Amino acid sequence: MKKFLKRILLITILILPLASFAQDSKKDREIARMKEYRERETFKAYKKAVKRQWKIQSPETRKRMRQDLRKAKKINYHRKDFFLKRWFFKKGLKKKGHEDTTDPTK
Numbered sequence: 001m002k003k004f005l006k007r008i009l010l011i012t013i014l015i016l017p018l019a020s021f022a023q024d025s026k027k028d029r030e031i032a033r034m035k036e037y038r039e040r041e042t043f044k045a046y047k048k049a050v051k052r053q054w055k056i057q058s059p060e061t062r063k064r065m066r067q068d069l070r071k072a073k074k075i076n077y078h079r080k081d082f083f084l085k086r087w088f089f090k091k092g093l094k095k096k097g098h099e100d101t102t103d104p105t106k
Contacts (some may be wrong), residue, residue: 054062
């Protein structure tokens, strides 16, 4: 019986400090809340800057930016073009009226 009580007492003494560490102090919670607030405000400022950048562009540029964004998403997500498009349209053919402007000799 004495041995049993000693074991219970020992286990209680060992577990008691662990229970006290499980609680966050008010200061830690306040720091975490402020960090989340700053992250949220930073994200809002970023979104606002992106929206402003889009707004100052001309409509043609916005259209081109949207198309480029869609292409980038498709490439980044490793998605191929629609299968009919891959089957029936050859790669490397240029559209009529789109000359290569990178060649300075032309």
